[in-house]
Amino acid sequence: MKLSIIISLFVLIGCSGGPSQSDKLAGYIERGDMYYEAGDFDNLLRAEHQYRRALTIDPTNGYVLFRLGNIYYIYYEHHLYRNERETAWHYWNISYNCFNEALKREPHNPDLYFGLATLNYCIKKYDEGIKLVQKVITLSSADIIVQAQAHRELGRFYNAQEKYSDALREFKEYLQILPDAPDADNIKMVIKMLEKEIKPEPEKK
Numbered sequence: 001m002k003l004s005i006i007i008s009l010f011v012l013i014g015c016s017g018g019p020s021q022s023d024k025l026a027g028y029i030e031r032g033d034m035y036y037e038a039g040d041f042d043n044l045l046r047a048e049h050q051y052r053r054a055l056t057i058d059p060t061n062g063y064v065l066f067r068l069g070n071i072y073y074i075y076y077e078h079h080l081y082r083n084e085r086e087t088a089w090h091y092w093n094i095s096y097n098c099f100n101e102a103l104k105r106e107p108h109n110p111d112l113y114f115g116l117a118t119l120n121y122c123i124k125k126y127d128e129g130i131k132l133v134q135k136v137i138t139l140s141s142a143d144i145i146v147q148a149q150a151h152r153e154l155g156r157f158y159n160a161q162e163k164y165s166d167a168l169r170e171f172k173e174y175l176q177i178l179p180d181a182p183d184a185d186n187i188k189m190v191i192k193m194l195e196k197e198i199k200p201e202p203e204k205k
Contacts, residue, residue, distance in 0.1 A: 021057050028054035029064060036067060041078070044071050062105035062112075069098035069115050076122075095119060110136045110146045117153060121160070130157045148177035152187070159194070168194045 019027070032050035035043040048071050054064045072095035079088035099115045106112060113132045120129035136150040155170035171191050175184060 025054055025057045025061075028057070029061075032064070032067065036071070041074075044074060047071060060101065060105050062102040062109065065098045065102035065105070066109070066112060066115070069095045069102065069112075071095075072098060073115070073119065092119060092122065108139055110139055110150070113139075114149070114153065117157075121157065124160070126157050126161050130154060133157065144177060148174050148181070151177065152183075155187075155190075159190070164194050164197045168198065 028050045032047045032054065035047035035050065038047075048068065051064045051068050051071070054061060055068075058064070072091045075091040076088050076095060079085075079091060096116065096119050099112050099119070102109070103112045103116070113136045117129040117132040120126070120132065133150050133153045137147060139146075151170045152174040155167045155174065158164070158167035158170060168191060171187050171194070175181070175187055175191075178184070181187070
């Protein structure tokens with residue numbers, strides 16, 4: 001009797017085959033998210049490890065690629081701050097590739113356009129960044145808050161290009177949509193500075 005029970009248990013365990021690939025994938029993502037949300041650098045390294053394991057199961061998972069793009073962008077900033085430019089540039093490229101690959105899977109995800117735009121801002125490719133942010137405004141999936149964020153980002157790009165009138169217009173649009181935004185006071189200060197910077201056109205005689 002005992003032998004038959006042991007054999008039955010052995011058969012059940014053998015037939016189960018352990019967790020499925022989808023269960024493994026979910027586990028890697030769940031642990032990756034846990035480490036990612038912790039926010040500190042050591043936990044980001046742990047998150048990266050879990051997300052990389054997730055990609056061995058689903059190499060084109062848009063969510064995982066997006067998270068990795070964010071992590072590699074943080075690595076880029078970290079090494080740039082330490083003046084380790086070659087390493088920083090290495091992580092810039094990986095981040096860019098992650099966002100690009102994720103975009104193929106999730107073409108209506110505004111966060112991916114923002115991520116790519118930020119990377120272009122870092123290397124002063126402002127025109128390319130503006131195109132990416134403008135794409136967000138045309139997305140039907142973008143809610144009102146995301147639309148507002150797009151106008152704020154356009155303001156940042158135009159300001160960097162010294163196109164102050166365009167920057168002023170976009171920052172005002174941002175506040176019109178989100179008058180009580182957390183950064184509203186800072187944006188109002190930027191608007192005042194831009195208004196001083198823009199010289200009024202001389203009156204025609």
